[in-house]
Amino acid sequence: LAKTTQPISMDSYEGQEVNITCSHNNIATNDYITWYQQFPSQGPRFIIQGYKTKVTNEVASLFIPADRKSSTLSLPRVSLSDTAVYYCLVGEGGGADGLTFGKGTHLIIQP
Amino acid sequence: NAGVTQTPKFQVLKTGQSMTLQCAQDMNHEYMSWYRQDPGMGLRLIHYSVGAGITDQGEVPNGYNVSRSTTEDFPLRLLSAAPSQTSVYFCASSTRDRAEKLFFGSGTQLSVL
Numbered sequence: 001l002a003k004t005t006q007p008i009s010m011d012s013y014e015g016q017e018v019n020i021t022c023s024h025n026n027i028a029t030n031d032y033i034t035w036y037q038q039f040p041s042q043g044p045r046f047i048i049q050g051y052k053t054k055v056t057n058e059v060a061s062l063f064i065p066a067d068r069k070s071s072t073l074s075l076p077r078v079s080l081s082d083t084a085v086y087y088c089l090v091g092e093g094g095g096a097d098g099l100t101f102g103k104g105t106h107l108i109i110q111p
Numbered sequence: 112n113a114g115v116t117q118t119p120k121f122q123v124l125k126t127g128q129s130m131t132l133q134c135a136q137d138m139n140h141e142y143m144s145w146y147r148q149d150p151g152m153g154l155r156l157i158h159y160s161v162g163a164g165i166t167d168q169g170e171v172p173n174g175y176n177v178s179r180s181t182t183e184d185f186p187l188r189l190l191s192a193a194p195s196q197t198s199v200y201f202c203a204s205s206t207r208d209r210a211e212k213l214f215f216g217s218g219t220q221l222s223v224l
Contacts (some may be wrong), residue, residue, distance in 0.1 A: 032209075043215030
């Protein structure tokens, strides 16, 4: 399984765009890249998933370069409620192996 | 739609006691898994299952047992609780063909004294 590396924490301010990068140097051909958001006392929640290039939904954008060895989660115009831990998960659809998470990035949004 | 349901939400055990954390999902998901979350450690995989009758170990399986007799249920058993098992436990499920899109329960806060 591809291991992931993310910054432990990040700070930003309301209204700013926040980019969180995840490194996954040994990503496999069949692996998808999935990001989760977790608030205190809650289970993680799916945000966005991609395989290559760019994916956008109502919450975020996901940028994946051609070599797929990293990915960047982009949160537009963050608010205080975006303060959470964000996890990058790399794994193969099919669940042949257990899906392991990294330690996540604690994003703190200030007024 | 209940999704993934975990019970109990909170539990206090004494060292050496046994208990079972329950997890049930109503989405007909083949893939189910258990994670524990400790401060600064992120989510660590304990056990997982790709279908009824099939289970496998994750990163930190010692001290835990699982079974998967039905598609819906995936209980986690602590045979002899230890203080090191104090943690928040999350159950998750997903479809087999998109296993990385996990749906999580709300967690069980376990304290072992």
